[in-house]
Amino acid sequence: MSEPKLRKSPAKFTIPKLTYRSWKVWRRNSDVFMKTITVNFLPSLLEPILYLLAFGFGLGGFIPNINGQPYINFIAPALIAIAMMNGSFFECTFGSFVRMYFQKTFDAIVATPVSVEEVVAGELLWGATRATINASLVLIVVGISGLFTSQPLITSPLVLFIPLISFFGGLMFSSIAMCFTAAAPNIDFFNYPSFLFLTPMFFLCGTFFPLTSLPVGAQAIATSVLPLTHIVNLTREAVTTRVEPILGLSPQQLVPLSFVWVVLVTIFFFILSINLMKKRLTS
Amino acid sequence: MVSRDVLIQAEGLTKKFDDFVAVDHIDFEVHRGECVGFLGPNGAGKTTTVRMMYCFLPLTSGELKVAGLSVNNHCREIKSLVGVAPQEDNLDPDFTVLDNLLVYARYFDIPKDEALRRAKAQLKFFQLEEKSGTPILTLSTGMKRRLIFARALLNEPQILLLDEPTTGLDPQARHLVWDEVRYLKKQQVTIILTTHYMEEAQALCDRILIVDKGKIIEEGSPAELVKKHVGEEVLEVDFDEKLAVILKEALPGAHIERLGDRMQIFTDQPHGVFEGFLKEHKLQNVTIRNANLEDVFLKLTGRGLREE
Numbered sequence: 249m250s251e252p253k254l255r256k257s258p259a260k261f262t263i264p265k266l267t268y269r270s271w272k273v274w275r276r277n278s279d280v281f282m283k284t285i286t287v288n289f290l291p292s293l294l295e296p297i298l299y300l301l302a303f304g305f306g307l308g309g310f311i312p313n314i315n316g317q318p319y320i321n322f323i324a325p326a327l328i329a330i331a332m333m334n335g336s337f338f339e340c341t342f343g344s345f346v347r348m349y350f351q352k353t354f355d356a357i358v359a360t361p362v363s364v365e366e367v368v369a370g371e372l373l374w375g376a377t378r379a380t381i382n383a384s385l386v387l388i389v390v391g392i393s394g395l396f397t398s399q400p401l402i403t404s405p406l407v408l409f410i411p412l413i414s415f416f417g418g419l420m421f422s423s424i425a426m427c428f429t430a431a432a433p434n435i436d437f438f439n440y441p442s443f444l445f446l447t448p449m450f451f452l453c454g455t456f457f458p459l460t461s462l463p464v465g466a467q468a469i470a471t472s473v474l475p476l477t478h479i480v481n482l483t484r485e486a487v488t489t490r491v492e493p494i495l496g497l498s499p500q501q502l503v504p505l506s507f508v509w510v511v512l513v514t515i516f517f518f519i520l521s522i523n524l525m526k527k528r529l530t531s
Numbered sequence: 532m533v534s535r536d537v538l539i540q541a542e543g544l545t546k547k548f549d550d551f552v553a554v555d556h557i558d559f560e561v562h563r564g565e566c567v568g569f570l571g572p573n574g575a576g577k578t579t580t581v582r583m584m585y586c587f588l589p590l591t592s593g594e595l596k597v598a599g600l601s602v603n604n605h606c607r608e609i610k611s612l613v614g615v616a617p618q619e620d621n622l623d624p625d626f627t628v629l630d631n632l633l634v635y636a637r638y639f640d641i642p643k644d645e646a647l648r649r650a651k652a653q654l655k656f657f658q659l660e661e662k663s664g665t666p667i668l669t670l671s672t673g674m675k676r677r678l679i680f681a682r683a684l685l686n687e688p689q690i691l692l693l694d695e696p697t698t699g700l701d702p703q704a705r706h707l708v709w710d711e712v713r714y715l716k717k718q719q720v721t722i723i724l725t726t727h728y729m730e731e732a733q734a735l736c737d738r739i740l741i742v743d744k745g746k747i748i749e750e751g752s753p754a755e756l757v758k759k760h761v762g763e764e765v766l767e768v769d770f771d772e773k774l775a776v777i778l779k780e781a782l783p784g785a786h787i788e789r790l791g792d793r794m795q796i797f798t799d800q801p802h803g804v805f806e807g808f809l810k811e812h813k814l815q816n817v818t819i820r821n822a823n824l825e826d827v828f829l830k831l832t833g834r835g836l837r838e839e
Contacts, residue, residue, distance in 0.1 A: 272638055279626075351621070353621065360610055363606065530589055
């Protein structure tokens with residue numbers, strides 16, 4: 249008998265081969281979501297309403313216009329961007345971890361013709377969908393709130409691109425989140441990315457004040473490594489077309505830059521997260 | 532008559548986790564329609580072997596073919612032919628009993644109507660019909676095991692992998708599972724079964740592979756193994772050193788094993804040899820029983836406790 253040949257390490261980094269079966273995993277998650285839809289909608293709706301009330305209508309009354317627009321008009325697009333981030337990030341950290349680790353749902357699925365890569369891709373697509381759902385809900389809240397403000401909160405027909413921006417922005421955040429999930433030894437681990445990654449982005453990505461208020465170094469960091477900065481830029485462009493300059497770059501330069509940044513980072517983390525999860529799940 | 536085409540073939544199959552060798556260069560073949568039992572203590576490598584058969588774990592080295600296809604590059608085809616009932620509960624707690632089956636059937640591209648038909652038939656057989664709409668979390672362990680078995684049959688598999696299918700089941704449920712295994716054998720389904728229960732292996736398996744520390748240490752039909760290793764009968768009696776000496780003289784070739792304050796005497800002599808001995812020696816507290824697979828198992832794998 250010939251000497252058994254040693255296989256190459258399964259940890260080899262590859263471009264994942266995906267088929268339509270990823271959508272079956274997506275369907276599984278959407279079926280669960282639809283069963284508890286009212287409970288799922290409530291927090292996504294309540295949070296932006298509270299922010300609009302507290303920061304927009306409340307605090308905003310004491311704040312002079314930001315470059316000619318009322319404060320509430322400034323933060324409204326950012327709330328939509330934050331909804332994309334939170335919706336997808338929590339889905340693909342806590343949500344995916346529970347399914348993988350506690351429920352062993354991934355183990356059950358990979359015994360069928362669905363592959364590990366497709367399971368993870370399905371989770372990522374679902375995270376992107378959660379971002380789209382959340383962002384769309386916040387958009388509706390913002391639209392309705394605009395009836396009660398001095399100027400409407402939505403002023404551009406480009407707002408129709410919000411579902412598209414939120415899906416791909418959500419895919420980016422899901423993919424980054426999934427890398428943390430691949431590394432998480434236990435569920436408490438997610439406190440680190442929540443507090444060290446999400447919370448700083450929540451405040452420091454041109455969300456509640458223009459980035460130009462920060463030192464140039466901080467602006468550079470926010471623009472180079474914090475994804476929310478770019479999602480905020482794209483969302484602002486879609487909702488109000490009033491993107492604030494950063495680092496002396498004009499809105500005409502920032503919008504394409506943010507678009508390219510999001511596309512590249514999404515592709516990178518999409519592939520990386522699937523590889524990391526595959527390594528975790530098959531060894 | 533069992534046809535002899537080889538459905539599962541392993542050559543030098545090896546799985547290492549870091550430095551730990553879970554499966555150590557094993558070779559075996561499983562033929563179509565056969566029911567083969569993997570018997571071994573905890574940590575022997577049974578589950579790891581089964582997991583490699585459905586591509587859950589990649590091989591470290593060696594070859595493993597299922598239905599003529601290598602697990603290294605034909606996972607999708609293999610998984611569509613195989614039904615898996617894993618040891619752990621990985622039912623989907625986000626769904627009801629029926630929805631668990633329907634969602635699982637979807638992963639196999641089974642059309643909705645057909646999935647519903649098969650799911651209902653399985654629930655009926657496994658006596659879970661009344662639980663159709665029940666969430667998983669409220670099921671008993673026995674019901675969960677039955678549902679896992681039912682789920683493994685949804686794709687009408689040619690090969691069924693049952694990893695400790697009856698652990699935690701009451702006798703009624705165990706017999707239900709056994710009946711189903713026997714029925715599937717008649718349908719020419721090839722079955723791989725891992726178990727700790729010797730009775731189960733004896734009742735269901737055509738052939739048994741005894742594994743320990745990642746190696747196959749013995750192989751054969753249950754009857755062959757018993758005859759070869761422990762003979763036909765076992766005498767059990769209170770331990771007594773003098774008696775042990777007498778027994779050794781009276782029954783040449785007998786093997787005596789001490790178990791606390793009892794001893795067991797094995798012999799390769801035919802039936803009746805112990806009765807003859809007892810006629811001449813009056814003994815208290817004595818039992819003669821048929822040798823069984825458990826005797827073989829303990830003889831081959833020892834009596835030390837195993838940790839997972």
